[in-house]
Amino acid sequence: MTDHPDVPAVRTFWQGLGLPGLFDVHVHFLPPNIQRAVYAVFDAAGPKIGREWPIRYREDHAERVEILRAMGVRRFPTLPYAHKPGVATYLNDWAAGFARDVPESLWSATFFPEQAAAAYVAAAVGAGVEVFKVHLQVGEFHLDDPLLDEVWGTLEDSGTPVVVHAGSGPVGNDFTGPASTERLLERFPRLTLLIAHMGAPECAEFLALAERHERVHLDTTMVFTDFFPAYPDSLVPRLRDLGDKVLLGSDFPTIPYPYVHQLDGLARLDLGDDWLRAVCWSNGLRLFGPGPTTPVG
Numbered sequence: 001m002t003d004h005p006d007v008p009a010v011r012t013f014w015q016g017l018g019l020p021g022l023f024d025v026h027v028h029f030l031p032p033n034i035q036r037a038v039y040a041v042f043d044a045a046g047p048k049i050g051r052e053w054p055i056r057y058r059e060d061h062a063e064r065v066e067i068l069r070a071m072g073v074r075r076f077p078t079l080p081y082a083h084k085p086g087v088a089t090y091l092n093d094w095a096a097g098f099a100r101d102v103p104e105s106l107w108s109a110t111f112f113p114e115q116a117a118a119a120y121v122a123a124a125v126g127a128g129v130e131v132f133k134v135h136l137q138v139g140e141f142h143l144d145d146p147l148l149d150e151v152w153g154t155l156e157d158s159g160t161p162v163v164v165h166a167g168s169g170p171v172g173n174d175f176t177g178p179a180s181t182e183r184l185l186e187r188f189p190r191l192t193l194l195i196a197h198m199g200a201p202e203c204a205e206f207l208a209l210a211e212r213h214e215r216v217h218l219d220t221t222m223v224f225t226d227f228f229p230a231y232p233d234s235l236v237p238r239l240r241d242l243g244d245k246v247l248l249g250s251d252f253p254t255i256p257y258p259y260v261h262q263l264d265g266l267a268r269l270d271l272g273d274d275w276l277r278a279v280c281w282s283n284g285l286r287l288f289g290p291g292p293t294t295p296v297g
């Protein structure tokens with residue numbers, strides 16, 4: 001058990017709601033060499049980051065797993081993402097090993113628009129991968145890239161959730177924004193998508209997609225924190241109506257504030273304890289199912 005100073009406030013939050021813990025759909029664990037490279041990008045506040053971003057949780061993997069366990073984050077993915085062709089299978093092999101070692105983690109994988117993608121995604125789905133992640137800003141591709149046609153067909157049929165960073169935050173480029181997600185859903189309307197960061201800053205467009213498409217969800221990652229632009233007040237009542245399709249995400253470990261700050265931001269919306277319980281626990285459980293060690297309640 002870790003004595004990390006951020007633990008008690010997080011436990012107080014979910015205990016106060018009568019939950020058995022938290023279900024966080026947006027956590028990253030990457031191979032150590034890649035993780036170091038990502039930290040370096042954030043430390044340099046490079047062009048894809050755009051501002052100072054002091055990462056709070058820089059411990060090694062084992063310690064970070066212990067911090068999540070101590071905080072009561074009962075289930076979480078590892079969400080690898082590829083920045084160029086040819087690296088997805090390396091990331092996916094590493095993520096498979098992590099999923100074997102950490103039983104409560106969601107087995108995660110990624111893909112990139114490349115010839116091999118159709119085959120490795122089909123194999124991953126067949127093997128039991130539970131969630132995929134793609135990052136349009138980092139990968140610089142459109143969701144409806146023709147090289148992904150077969151991949152989306154596979155994922156629409158399997159129903160495997162895909163966490164998509166498609167919004168133009170923190171720094172947009174030609175590939176970000178809702179357009180390619182809208183085009184994709186016209187062709188594959190049954191895809192199970194989790195829109196990372198609620199699509200910020202294009203919050204209204206991505207909320208509308210979630211309202212229109214039965215299997216499009218929003219993850220709360222970094223939204224409602226001091227670090228993100230304010231979420232439009234006018235959209236908040238629609239988040240209540242969308243209740244069962246909003247899921248807690250944190251971006252642990254690459255966040256510049258204590259974990260509980262994300263939770264406090266959700267509570268400040270004043271959408272009620274039932275909404276918080278759904279967002280922080282039961283919506284994730286319904287989408288992904290309990291893990292082997294998930295407490296029920």
Ligand SMILES: [Zn+2]
Pocket residue numbers: 026028251
């Ligand atoms: Zn992330």
